[in-house]
Amino acid sequence: EIVMTQSPATLxxxxxxxxxLSCRASxxxxxxxxxxxxxxxxxxxxxxxxxxxxxxGIPARFSGSxxxxxxxxxISSLQSEDFxxxxxxxxxxxxxxxxxxxxxxxx
Amino acid sequence: xxxxxxxxxxxxxxxxxxxxxxxxxxxxFGGYSVTWVRQAPGQGLEWMGRIIPILGVATYAQKFxxxxxxxxxxxxxxxxxxxxxxxxxxTAVYFCARGGYCSGATCMRRxxxxxxxxxxxTVSS
Numbered sequence: 001e002i003v004m005t006q007s008p009a010t011l012x013x014x015x016x017x018x019x020x021l022s023c024r025a026s027x028x029x030x031x032x033x034x035x036x037x038x039x040x041x042x043x044x045x046x047x048x049x050x051x052x053x054x055x056x057g058i059p060a061r062f063s064g065s066x067x068x069x070x071x072x073x074x075i076s077s078l079q080s081e082d083f084x085x086x087x088x089x090x091x092x093x094x095x096x097x098x099x100x101x102x103x104x105x106x107x
Numbered sequence: 108x109x110x111x112x113x114x115x116x117x118x119x120x121x122x123x124x125x126x127x128x129x130x131x132x133x134x135x136f137g138g139y140s141v142t143w144v145r146q147a148p149g150q151g152l153e154w155m156g157r158i159i160p161i162l163g164v165a166t167y168a169q170k171f172x173x174x175x176x177x178x179x180x181x182x183x184x185x186x187x188x189x190x191x192x193x194x195x196x197x198t199a200v201y202f203c204a205r206g207g208y209c210s211g212a213t214c215m216r217r218x219x220x221x222x223x224x225x226x227x228x229t230v231s232s
Contacts, residue, residue, distance in 0.1 A: 094166070
């Protein structure tokens, strides 16, 4: 099973600042990597797939990069609605595994 | 645009079973797989298994093998997940989500989207 490790566990950021979230896979997943945003009491929402392609309707301030084992999600200028938990997920191998999440909180 | 609509919250006794449904609203699952993911209170996301609805073929995470059964009703565009021998640590929100497009039993690698709204299952004596 591929283990996905996200860091940091919690990120404290002021509105308008840049947030950089990391995700590492225990073995290569190519670019078969997705990012999801989850707000309290809601289902996860797809942000990024293919490591760097924004899903439909996702603002341009969200960007993804990386390949192989190292991936990054960047939120260029945090808005109030962006404070949430973010998960990465590999879909290259079975079982499809998630990271434990990074909580982005208001500083 | 297909949406996934799940059944309502359940409260169950330890040792009993629960069946959660996931219906494709505004369309059908077509040739896509449907996956189940659960989230215990305050915890992360855990993949449980998936089904190819047009074939009725399911695959399970090793952890849930033998205790989870995923089935489909093509005519109703609905997928079901049955969890038996419930324990307190099965208390979680259960989500369904659409996965990859399948040609026969072979499915494309794909992210999960869209997701159902989630179903809270509480296991308590």
